[in-house]
Amino acid sequence: MVTIDLKGLSTREANEGIREAAARGEAIEVLNPDARHHIGVGVVHAVDIHVRGSAGYFCAGLTDTPRFHVERNAGWGLADNMYRGSVVVGGNAGAIAGVAIRGAEVVIRGNMGSRAGQVMKKGTLLCCGNANFMAGYMMYGGRMIILGESGERLGEDMTGGEIFLGGDLVSLGSDAMETDTAEDEIDDVRAFLDRYDIPFRGSFRKIVNAGKKLRYGTPERQVRSIPYFHFSGDSDYWNHKVQEDVYIKSQIGRYRVRGYGGARELPHLADLAFARDIDPGAVGDDPVSRVAMHTLIGGKNGARPLDLTMPVLIAPMSYGALSRSAKQAVAIASGMAGIAENTGEGGMSDAQRDAAGQLIFQMLGGRLGWNIHDMNRADGLEIYISQGAKPGFGGQLMAKKVTKELAEIRGIPAGIDLRSPSRHPDILGADDLVIKVEELREATGYRLPVSVKLGAGRIHDDIKIAVKDGFDFVELDGMQGSTGAGGAEVMEYVGIPTISAICEAERALESIGRRQDIEIVLMGGLRDGVDAVKALCLGADAVALGTAAIIAGGCIACMQCHVGQCVTGIATQDPEHEKRYKPEIEAQHIYTFLESVRWQIAAITRGLGYDDVQGPCRDDLVALTPEAAEITGLPLCPERRNAGHPEIDAAMERALR
Amino acid sequence: MCGIAGILLKNEGSGIDTGPALIDMLDGCQHRGPDSTGFALYEGGEEGQLKLRFHVGSDNEAGDAIAALKTVFDEHGARVIEEERIAGSYRVVVRFSGDLQKFSYAVEHAAKVVSIGESLEIVKDVGGAHEVDDTYDVHLFRGSHGLGHVRLATESDVKPEASHPFWATGFADVAIVHNGQITNYWKMRRRLERRGFAFATDNDSELIAVYLADKMNQGIALKDSLASSIDDMDGTFSFLVSTRDEIGYAKDRLAAKPMIMFENDDLIAIASEEVSLNRLFPGRALDTREPPPGSYRTWSRSI
Numbered sequence: 033m034v035t036i037d038l039k040g041l042s043t044r045e046a047n048e049g050i051r052e053a054a055a056r057g058e059a060i061e062v063l064n065p066d067a068r069h070h071i072g073v074g075v076v077h078a079v080d081i082h083v084r085g086s087a088g089y090f091c092a093g094l095t096d097t098p099r100f101h102v103e104r105n106a107g108w109g110l111a112d113n114m115y116r117g118s119v120v121v122g123g124n125a126g127a128i129a130g131v132a133i134r135g136a137e138v139v140i141r142g143n144m145g146s147r148a149g150q151v152m153k154k155g156t157l158l159c160c161g162n163a164n165f166m167a168g169y170m171m172y173g174g175r176m177i178i179l180g181e182s183g184e185r186l187g188e189d190m191t192g193g194e195i196f197l198g199g200d201l202v203s204l205g206s207d208a209m210e211t212d213t214a215e216d217e218i219d220d221v222r223a224f225l226d227r228y229d230i231p232f233r234g235s236f237r238k239i240v241n242a243g244k245k246l247r248y249g250t251p252e253r254q255v256r257s258i259p260y261f262h263f264s265g266d267s268d269y270w271n272h273k274v275q276e277d278v279y280i281k282s283q284i285g286r287y288r289v290r291g292y293g294g295a296r297e298l299p300h301l302a303d304l305a306f307a308r309d310i311d312p313g314a315v316g317d318d319p320v321s322r323v324a325m326h327t328l329i330g331g332k333n334g335a336r337p338l339d340l341t342m343p344v345l346i347a348p349m350s351y352g353a354l355s356r357s358a359k360q361a362v363a364i365a366s367g368m369a370g371i372a373e374n375t376g377e378g379g380m381s382d383a384q385r386d387a388a389g390q391l392i393f394q395m396l397g398g399r400l401g402w403n404i405h406d407m408n409r410a411d412g413l414e415i416y417i418s419q420g421a422k423p424g425f426g427g428q429l430m431a432k433k434v435t436k437e438l439a440e441i442r443g444i445p446a447g448i449d450l451r452s453p454s455r456h457p458d459i460l461g462a463d464d465l466v467i468k469v470e471e472l473r474e475a476t477g478y479r480l481p482v483s484v485k486l487g488a489g490r491i492h493d494d495i496k497i498a499v500k501d502g503f504d505f506v507e508l509d510g511m512q513g514s515t516g517a518g519g520a521e522v523m524e525y526v527g528i529p530t531i532s533a534i535c536e537a538e539r540a541l542e543s544i545g546r547r548q549d550i551e552i553v554l555m556g557g558l559r560d561g562v563d564a565v566k567a568l569c570l571g572a573d574a575v576a577l578g579t580a581a582i583i584a585g586g587c588i589a590c591m592q593c594h595v596g597q598c599v600t601g602i603a604t605q606d607p608e609h610e611k612r613y614k615p616e617i618e619a620q621h622i623y624t625f626l627e628s629v630r631w632q633i634a635a636i637t638r639g640l641g642y643d644d645v646q647g648p649c650r651d652d653l654v655a656l657t658p659e660a661a662e663i664t665g666l667p668l669c670p671e672r673r674n675a676g677h678p679e680i681d682a683a684m685e686r687a688l689r
Numbered sequence: 690m691c692g693i694a695g696i697l698l699k700n701e702g703s704g705i706d707t708g709p710a711l712i713d714m715l716d717g718c719q720h721r722g723p724d725s726t727g728f729a730l731y732e733g734g735e736e737g738q739l740k741l742r743f744h745v746g747s748d749n750e751a752g753d754a755i756a757a758l759k760t761v762f763d764e765h766g767a768r769v770i771e772e773e774r775i776a777g778s779y780r781v782v783v784r785f786s787g788d789l790q791k792f793s794y795a796v797e798h799a800a801k802v803v804s805i806g807e808s809l810e811i812v813k814d815v816g817g818a819h820e821v822d823d824t825y826d827v828h829l830f831r832g833s834h835g836l837g838h839v840r841l842a843t844e845s846d847v848k849p850e851a852s853h854p855f856w857a858t859g860f861a862d863v864a865i866v867h868n869g870q871i872t873n874y875w876k877m878r879r880r881l882e883r884r885g886f887a888f889a890t891d892n893d894s895e896l897i898a899v900y901l902a903d904k905m906n907q908g909i910a911l912k913d914s915l916a917s918s919i920d921d922m923d924g925t926f927s928f929l930v931s932t933r934d935e936i937g938y939a940k941d942r943l944a945a946k947p948m949i950m951f952e953n954d955d956l957i958a959i960a961s962e963e964v965s966l967n968r969l970f971p972g973r974a975l976d977t978r979e980p981p982p983g984s985y986r987t988w989s990r991s992i
Binding site: 064069085086145146467500 | 691692720721722723724841842843847868869870925942943944945946947949961962963964966967968971972973974975976977978979981982
């Protein structure tokens with residue numbers, strides 16, 4: 033048995049020791065834990081770990097197969113996301129015990145705090161004492177056993193799974209109901225109790241999902257799509273789009289869900305122009321070879337940074353919203369271009385991991401597809417707080433796309449209209465967030481950059497929290513960002529424009545003197561290298577492209593991504609539709625597009641008189657509209673509106689010929 | 690966004706002192722709030738004597754503020770017994786027997802009040818628990834009870850006056866530390882303002898303090914004031930309140946903010962996280978309890 037004494041050790045040192053011992057297959061005892069956070073996170077070996085005392089937040093979190101024994105109490109988030117293995121807690125556990133477990137057995141001999149088992153998917157969570165407020169909140173699967181009192185609102189908004197209650201039922205949550213028990217189920221529960229030497233002879237009642245909220249009441253009738261160019265045209269007030277909207281709402285009685293981003297005119301990068309003409313002599317025939325474009329992102333706090341051949345990343349897009357083939361194509365292209373790809377919500381596939389050179393793994397509130405093994409093979413970890421297309425809302429994946437295979441990866445029932453939680457179970461404020469960031473770092477040995485995805489709303493406050501909570505970089509998303517499915521009104525009216533987002537973020541960080549402590553990757557409707565350079569001028573360290581990459585790979589912008597029958601095979605999970613998509617061919621297209629972005633960034637940088645992509649700055653921009661001038665604080669120069677860049681266009685043409 | 694801590698000693702000779710204990714507890718949860726740290730400490734107190742603490746800034750600014758304060762003292766018949774400048778703050782003890790609310794509103798116009806009380810003294814500044822202790826010698830405080838707070842500024846600035854604990858403007862000896870957000874802040878504040886109360890900040894924690902102090906001023910016990918606060922306030926909150934003779938807690942019905950407590954024959958200690966409680970008893974597993982959602986409780990001092 034290896035002894036790790038926390039007295040005199042940092043948690044990081046202790047966890048390194050624990051993981052090393054576990055890798056050797058040795059049992060471990062942890063002395064003087066004193067309720068410190070993150071004890072034993074990231075262990076992926078089947079060893080016994082004895083915590084001699086009380087543990088703090090996220091004990092045994094992000095693990096697979098170990099067996100933890102905590103002598104006394106455990107803090108919030110016990111066994112967070114634990115796959116296999118077990119945790120036995122001798123005393124009480126704090127709130128959200130068993131959050132997002134994927135098969136583990138969690139046994140709490142005392143009481144447990146609020147929202148236990150939130151978004152759990154598989155495994156058993158046993159509480160021998162009393163449960164608390166909203167036990168089983170949003171659980172997707174697995175089994176909860178409570179021997180004492182249920183607490184208020186048991187099973188609130190649970191989607192799947194079963195709760196066996198031995199004590200008194202205080203009250204049931206929304207969409208939960210009591211149902212009959214089968215003998216073999218109860219035998220199984222008793223066998224589980226016997227296995228952990230828990231004497232209980234009382235009877236059980238069983239709580240399950242009542243099924244009233246799993247699907248929208250009336251599915252949206254499919255209609256002929258309106259081409260985007262018409263859809264967003266400079267139309268009359270009661271145009272076809274408005275009419276269609278009213279017709280559909282008159283049938284379904286709720287907001288509509290659709291794909292793509294907002295279609296309203298908003299202040300954007302196109303409302304900015306370069307302050308002076310591009311010098312064609314400076315651009316030359318091969319600007320790429322004459323401009324330093326190599327960019328490192330995410331190394332601010334000692335992690336291994338993303339190593340990019342240009343200041344460009346692929347924006348987060350999920351396998352789920354997109355087909356496996358489309359994700360694969362994007363990943364291949366990103367690898368060919370030497371930039372980073374991002375999993376988005378819903379997990380990492382082998383094909384994507386193999387194809388992408390560098391891959392950021394995203395964690396969302398539902399923890400769908402999130403696990404320690406994929407964390408360990410990622411190049412960066414990202415906590416999603418919100419996205420530009422629908423800030424404050426969770427992802428939406430309509431039933432058609434929630435296939436058996438996809439549901440399996442995400443750990444949810446197949447065939448539901450999946451509305452991912454809009455908030456994280458264990459992040460209720462900046463104070464909890466800092467502990468969560470630390471958990472991810474501890475679990476992966478501080479190797480990986482940890483970023484935050486922020487859809488811009490109150491970015492002035494949010495970005496300050498991001499830097500104070502120690503993120504390495506922020507992926508900042510303006511309201512021109514797109515999505516696979518979202519409420520139409522939300523996409524049009526919630527959030528702030530991309531140029532407002534970057535300018536507010538810059539000002540906020542300057543105001544507390546912390547700009548140098550975090551990097552910003554700007555996204556949200558960026559279309560090409562010209563937009564990219566403007567974003568860099570405004571202060572971004574890099575940019576991310578999502579929709580542009582998808583269009584490069586064959587998307588026709590019909591805006592029906594949510595339906596699941598994408599004619600190009602991009603936004604679908606239907607094998608018949610997906611067959612139309614040829615990942616190798618589309619990867620080549622996306623790669624070629626990314627190279628055009630590279631060329632434009634280099635050409636403009638040279639044309640503005642710099643030989644480094646980090647050279648261009650605010651002095652190189654002017655605003656074309658009063659609105660854009662007000663937002664950015666740049667000088668208003670409407671006379672530059674028609675100052676095109678024919679030299680760039682001509683040179684581009686030569687280069688592509 | 691923050692961490693909170695509170696302690697009440699039940700008897701002398703437990704080997705634990707209020708000042709050092711609060712420093713340890715706050716250092717243990719400094720990760721929850723690295724921007725600023727504060728303490729509300731209760732020690733001694735004589736009838737007819739008030740301890741006042743102000744933020745006065747530095748140099749000329751401080752001189753002007755102190756001169757303005759002395760004018761107010763004269764106008765209200767407050768006689769200075771002792772005075773001291775510590776960093777950007779000014780501590781003064783006065784003999785005073787007039788209308789405290791009028792007096793405190795008047796001094797508020799002359800300088801930024803940190804605390805007023807016969808027994809209460811609030812010490813708060815930017816930086817961590819040990820930094821604030823280095824400046825203000827918090828470890829020298831004994832006394833029967835106290836509160837502490839670490840803050841991560843989200844919406845307001847990182848300034849000493851925006852840090853916690855908050856004093857209940859206009860009422861002696863009431864202090865609060867709070868983790869969370871009161872969402873019906875303006876509604877509640879307007880209600881209190883209509884009844885003549887003034888607020889020194891836009892911080893929701895000050896509102897809780899004034900709300901409770903007002904109730905107690907009407908003769909309602911602290912315990913019952915806490916009960917009604919849970920009904921009247923919307924949002925997510927865990928807070929600790931202290932008066933000259935009691936400490937108490939209240940927790941919202943959504944249980945979104947952490948709080949954990951430990952009690953034995955010597956003391957009651959409450960904190961955001963168990964790791965803070967364990968700082969008082971290193972190497973020992975404690976028999977702690979998490980208060981249920983929507984609950985409240987008070988303890989009276991016995992020493």
